[in-house]
Amino acid sequence: MAADIQPSVTITEAEGQRVVVCLAGELEAHMALELEERFADPRMLQAREWVLDMEAVIWLDLTCAYALFRAATSAPEPIALHIHGARRSVQHILRDAGVDAIATVNE
Structure with missing residues (x-):
């Protein structure tokens, strides 16, 4: 079941100038740090x-x-941020935090 997915943030690929990060589960306030x-x-x-x-x-x-927004906007150099596979409910939260203004967001 999807509800059994443990919250996680994992760097799955880091080659040159590109990094892929997989996020999973329910990412609640206690995960911000x-x-x-x-x-x-x-x-x-x-x-x-x-x-x-x-x-x-x-x-x-x-x-x-907001933690994601802060990280992306405080990187030492400007970054291209791409978000893939976000559910509509997650997209709404990203929009509320302003992430959609600095990222491409695709379902």
Whole structure:
């Protein structure tokens, strides 16, 4: 069942200027610190393109969406942010946090 997916944030690919991160489960406020730590990973900071696979995200708390926004906008260099597989409910939260203004968001 989808509800059994444990919350996680995993860098699955880091090649050159591109990093792919898979997010899964219910990402609630208590996960915000882990999100911030993952996005402060040197591989993320060196990349110019972030691809976030959110297909397995069941719920995204507004606090976590803001953590994502802060990470993307405070990167040392401008990044291209692409979000794939986000459910409509997750897209609404991303929009509420302003992430859609700095990213391409695809279902």
